Amino acid sequence: xxxxxxxxxxxxxxxxxxxxxxxxxxxxxxxxxxxxxxxxxxxxxxxxxxxxxxxxxxxxxxxxxxxxxxxxxxxxxxxxxxxxxxxxxxxxxxxxxxxxxxxxxxxxxxxxxxxxxxxxxxxxxxxxxxxxxxxxxxxxxxxxxxxxxxxxxxxxxxxxxxxxxxxxxxxxxxxxxxxxxxxxxxxxxxxxxxxxxxxxxxxxxxxxxxxxxxx
Numbered sequence: 505x506x507x508x509x510x511x512x513x514x515x516x517x518x519x520x521x522x523x524x525x526x527x528x529x530x531x532x533x534x535x536x537x538x539x540x541x542x543x544x545x546x547x548x549x550x551x552x553x554x555x556x557x558x559x560x561x562x563x564x565x566x567x568x569x570x571x572x573x574x575x576x577x578x579x580x581x582x583x584x585x586x587x588x589x590x591x592x593x594x595x596x597x598x599x600x601x602x603x604x605x606x607x608x609x610x611x612x613x614x615x616x617x618x619x620x621x622x623x624x625x626x627x628x629x630x631x632x633x634x635x636x637x638x639x640x641x642x643x644x645x646x647x648x649x650x651x652x653x654x655x656x657x658x659x660x661x662x663x664x665x666x667x668x669x670x671x672x673x674x675x676x677x678x679x680x681x682x683x684x685x686x687x688x689x690x691x692x693x694x695x696x697x698x699x700x701x702x703x704x705x706x707x708x709x710x711x712x713x714x715x716x717x718x719x
Contacts, residue, residue: 556595559586563599567606574606597623597632604639608646617643634665638672650679666696671706678713687713 563582567574583603586596600619607616620640627633637656644653654676661669674689690710697706 553593553595556586556590556593559590560595560598563602567602579603579606592626592628594628594632597628597636601635601639604643608643613643613647617647630662634661634669638665638668641672641676645676645679650676654680663696667693669693670696671709674709678709683713 559582563579563586566578566582583599586593586599590596600623604616604619607613607619617640620636620643623632623636624640627636641653641656644650644656654673657669657673657676670689670693674686674693677683677686677689687710690706690713693706694710
């Protein structure tokens with residue numbers, strides 16, 4: 505009787521294995537493959553970020569830290585590599601912001617606007633998009649396109665960006681001679697600043713408007 509029971513248990517185990525063992529084994533293999541795949545992906549992403557960072561650092565060295573005239577050919581080569589091999593990455597967009605800055609310093613405002621629009625069209629995150637938006641607005645203002653710049657700043661900004669955007673709106677409105685609206689924008693900027701933040705030039709701008717209105 506005992507032997508028969510053992511045989512029955514063995515048969516039951518074999519039957520269970522036929523029905524469940526293979527799927528469980530397959531699931532285990534798939535789970536292991538998923539873990540290994542995730543680790544490989546993380547390693548790949550880490551390697552990609554490191555490589556992109558290295559290229560970007562070279563670009564910084566060439567554009568900002570090299571003595572004498574900037575090597576335009578090297579700048580083009582490094583920028584092309586970032587855009588080709590790391591397109592859509594933070595570092596590719598950092599490169600566009602950097603090139604826009606260099607272009608502004610050289611008075612090439614159209615080129616600066618083009619680089620900033622590339623970031624603004626497909627920002628990798630909200631911060632990058634807002635930085636590009638505000639810098640592009642300043643470039644447009646320098647091109648005597650204050651109305652276009654103002655339109656670019658329409659709508660609501662995320663809380664962290666309200667102060668900067670509203671102060672910039674105030675600057676543009678002053679440029680357009682719309683002092684009342686400028687004061688409102690500056691006051692919104694002031695209200696959005698943390699209590700511990702200094703007002704700095706923002707208070708000077710408000711005082712200048714008050715002096716102008718008193719005259």
